[in-house]
Amino acid sequence: MTEPQSLPAKAPEVGRLLGPLIAHGVDFVLIGGQAGISHGSAYPSYDLDVLYARDPDNVARLVAALDEIGVRLRGGPEDLPFVLDARTIENGGNFTFVTPYGDFDVLGDAAGMPSYQELKAAAVEREVFGHLVKVASIDHLIAMKRAAGRTKDKLMVEEYIVLADEQRKADRGE
Amino acid sequence: MSQKRLAMRAGTTQSAISRIERDRVSPSVETLRELLYLLGEDLSLDAEQRDFGIDRTLNAERLKTSPTERLEYGMAFANQVISSSPLPQREAW
Numbered sequence: 001m002t003e004p005q006s007l008p009a010k011a012p013e014v015g016r017l018l019g020p021l022i023a024h025g026v027d028f029v030l031i032g033g034q035a036g037i038s039h040g041s042a043y044p045s046y047d048l049d050v051l052y053a054r055d056p057d058n059v060a061r062l063v064a065a066l067d068e069i070g071v072r073l074r075g076g077p078e079d080l081p082f083v084l085d086a087r088t089i090e091n092g093g094n095f096t097f098v099t100p101y102g103d104f105d106v107l108g109d110a111a112g113m114p115s116y117q118e119l120k121a122a123a124v125e126r127e128v129f130g131h132l133v134k135v136a137s138i139d140h141l142i143a144m145k146r147a148a149g150r151t152k153d154k155l156m157v158e159e160y161i162v163l164a165d166e167q168r169k170a171d172r173g174e
Numbered sequence: 175m176s177q178k179r180l181a182m183r184a185g186t187t188q189s190a191i192s193r194i195e196r197d198r199v200s201p202s203v204e205t206l207r208e209l210l211y212l213l214g215e216d217l218s219l220d221a222e223q224r225d226f227g228i229d230r231t232l233n234a235e236r237l238k239t240s241p242t243e244r245l246e247y248g249m250a251f252a253n254q255v256i257s258s259s260p261l262p263q264r265e266a267w
Binding site for chain 1: 226228230232233234236237240241242244245247248249250251252253255256259261262263264265266267
């Protein structure tokens, strides 16, 4: 995997991207750098990553949410045809979008993750911009960052290990 | 001590000892303990907290804020990095 050679025009507006997902009842888990930040990471993140359940009903809800947000493919040729519907999502799995609210990655699976159900079961529920959101556990984030293996991911793994330790101490009142 | 003598004590071959010394084989902890015992030494393993060079006091302070506050800070920080980065910016929506 290569390191990014460009940056988006702005950081994602996390609340504006999560709002439609919640409103449409999408079954998803927040992962990636923003999930890490919600756990206390100091590393900036330039997109929002979510993993979604792949069942047809949820895909339909996801399509409605993405339609409300307004998405187009990121990094593809301008003339690459893209139809936002359930069939496209079911056939594609992972999508990287640009939206009016910043870059948004919608993933059916990610390297290093367990099954979606296992990921979701271990996720913590956090209030984020007024929404109750399932955030991947820091241990699963560590596994996914290890699997991604880029330089920045390796640095994040180290920070996440320390954060998990600090969180454990805080929970114990130490 | 020569590989041959250690091999004799351990009941193995000189080539087996050689493979370990040349990093061709990674012995189990038990095998390593036994070889060191035969050399008159004890194996000592220790685990201690690794220093990643991360300021834990800053982490502790950040954990006192809410997830939304952390994300707001993260977004502001990312925008600051974007505005000052020499990397080209992708076209906005």
